[in-house]
Amino acid sequence: MSINTRRAVFLDLNGTLVMPVKVNSLSEFRLIPGVDKAVAKLINAGFLCTVVTVQSRIAKGLFSESEFRTWFQDFFSCLKLNLKGPYICPHRFSEPCECKKPNSMLYDQAARDLSIDLRRSYVVGDSASDVKAAKNIGGLGCFVKTGWGKKKSELEAARLYADFIGNSLGEVADWILSTDGPKP
Numbered sequence: 001m002s003i004n005t006r007r008a009v010f011l012d013l014n015g016t017l018v019m020p021v022k023v024n025s026l027s028e029f030r031l032i033p034g035v036d037k038a039v040a041k042l043i044n045a046g047f048l049c050t051v052v053t054v055q056s057r058i059a060k061g062l063f064s065e066s067e068f069r070t071w072f073q074d075f076f077s078c079l080k081l082n083l084k085g086p087y088i089c090p091h092r093f094s095e096p097c098e099c100k101k102p103n104s105m106l107y108d109q110a111a112r113d114l115s116i117d118l119r120r121s122y123v124v125g126d127s128a129s130d131v132k133a134a135k136n137i138g139g140l141g142c143f144v145k146t147g148w149g150k151k152k153s154e155l156e157a158a159r160l161y162a163d164f165i166g167n168s169l170g171e172v173a174d175w176i177l178s179t180d181g182p183k184p
């Protein structure tokens with residue numbers, strides 16, 4: 001069967017799962033408290049938790065894409081979290097590209113790789129581009145007020161697209177689990 005049936009929660013990385021939002025070295029990343037429990041809840045409920053991230057530090061030469069992938073595997077396998085991906089836009093924020101959020105390219109790629117039904121999935125992040133991406137793939141968008149999400153301007157921009165706004169990833173996970181998800 002080629003029909004995509006699995007549901008995903010697409011998670012942003014910087015500011016959503018880890019802090020700080022800007023690092024010069026991968027060793028600076030720290031898990032945001034409570035994020036591991038929230039992700040485990042979603043995985044246990046049957047969602048594919050899939051990371052989609054913009055890592056402009058790769059374009060700037062601070063670390064390579066393969067160094068980033070190695071860090072990602074080590075960091076999350078230590079936490080015993082089976083996160084899918086990461087799907088990475090390695091370009092600068094100022095550089096126009098097809099893969100950068102809110103474009104759907106990386107989500108489409110994940111959908112093909114993992115048999116995900118995008119219209120029954122969620123996008124979660126701390127920036128307006130995350131919740132905009134949710135609209136572009138036909139799913140639901142959740143904004144979390146961590147990382148960039150603490151900025152009033154980001155929140156105001158996200159309000160136009162967000163289906164839910166939470167103070168923490170835990171609140172977002174509870175909301176997702178309390179809904180039936182996007183309608184087919």
Ligand SMILES: [Zn+2]
Nearest residue numbers: 089091097099
């Ligand atoms: Zn890109």
